Amino acid sequence: MNGKTLGAQIKKYRLANNLTLDGLAQAAGCSKSYLSQIENGLSSPSLAVLGTLASELNTSVASLLKETESDAKTSYHLPLEKRQTLQYPTGLISSQPLTMEVSKKKMQPLLTTVEPGGSSSIDSQLQHAPNSEEFVLVLKGKMEFVVDGEKIVLKEGDTLYFDGDLPHKWKNLTDETAQLLFVFSPPVW
Numbered sequence: 216m217n218g219k220t221l222g223a224q225i226k227k228y229r230l231a232n233n234l235t236l237d238g239l240a241q242a243a244g245c246s247k248s249y250l251s252q253i254e255n256g257l258s259s260p261s262l263a264v265l266g267t268l269a270s271e272l273n274t275s276v277a278s279l280l281k282e283t284e285s286d287a288k289t290s291y292h293l294p295l296e297k298r299q300t301l302q303y304p305t306g307l308i309s310s311q312p313l314t315m316e317v318s319k320k321k322m323q324p325l326l327t328t329v330e331p332g333g334s335s336s337i338d339s340q341l342q343h344a345p346n347s348e349e350f351v352l353v354l355k356g357k358m359e360f361v362v363d364g365e366k367i368v369l370k371e372g373d374t375l376y377f378d379g380d381l382p383h384k385w386k387n388l389t390d391e392t393a394q395l396l397f398v399f400s401p402p403v404w
Contacts, residue, residue, distance in 0.1 A: 221299055222254040224279050228272040229254075242271045263304040277318035277402060307333030307387075310397075323402035329358065329393045334386035347379030348400045356393025360385045379403070 240250040252258035269276045298311045313324040353369045360367045363381040387393045
């Protein structure tokens with residue numbers, strides 16, 4: 216999905232909810248001009264902003280990332296130039312969904328880049344829905360994971376597979392950029 220498609224989806228949901236640009240921007244805690252840039256495909260929202268927008272629009276991130284009718288015909292192929300990059304609030308992490316129409320999938324692969332010091336969360340741990348699973352492959356760099364209290368250091372080529380409902384967090388403790396492939400089942404967004 217490109218930025219214009221995502222922006223069009225956000226605008227579609229905003230109008231369906233009878234919200235003004237200003238009203239949604241205020242509710243989401245961002246400026247009217249930033250929201251306008253997102254809707255016009257001139258700016259990409261951070262993952263946190265996208266989550267807040269989805270909540271204010273009474274929908275899910277997956278629905279906002281849903282492809283248009285013409286894209287759905289080729290939902291099994293996602294060219295590199297059509298990938299959407301989502302920034303995390305700190306600016307140290309970005310993720311690219313690697314499938315289209317994630318809401319219709321049984322798994323969700325993400326290519327995630329973690330700059331030095333980037334982490335899943337500073338104070339809290341992640342926990343996904345019961346019966347969910349998470350797979351991680353470190354493509355580049357070195358990462359520290361803590362899963363259910365156990366500290367595990369992963370280096371390039373290492374993998375990790377665990378129940379997604381276990382409390383977990385991760386952090387790049389090195390001075391080099393890390394790149395990971397995450398696969399969630401079912402999709403978490």
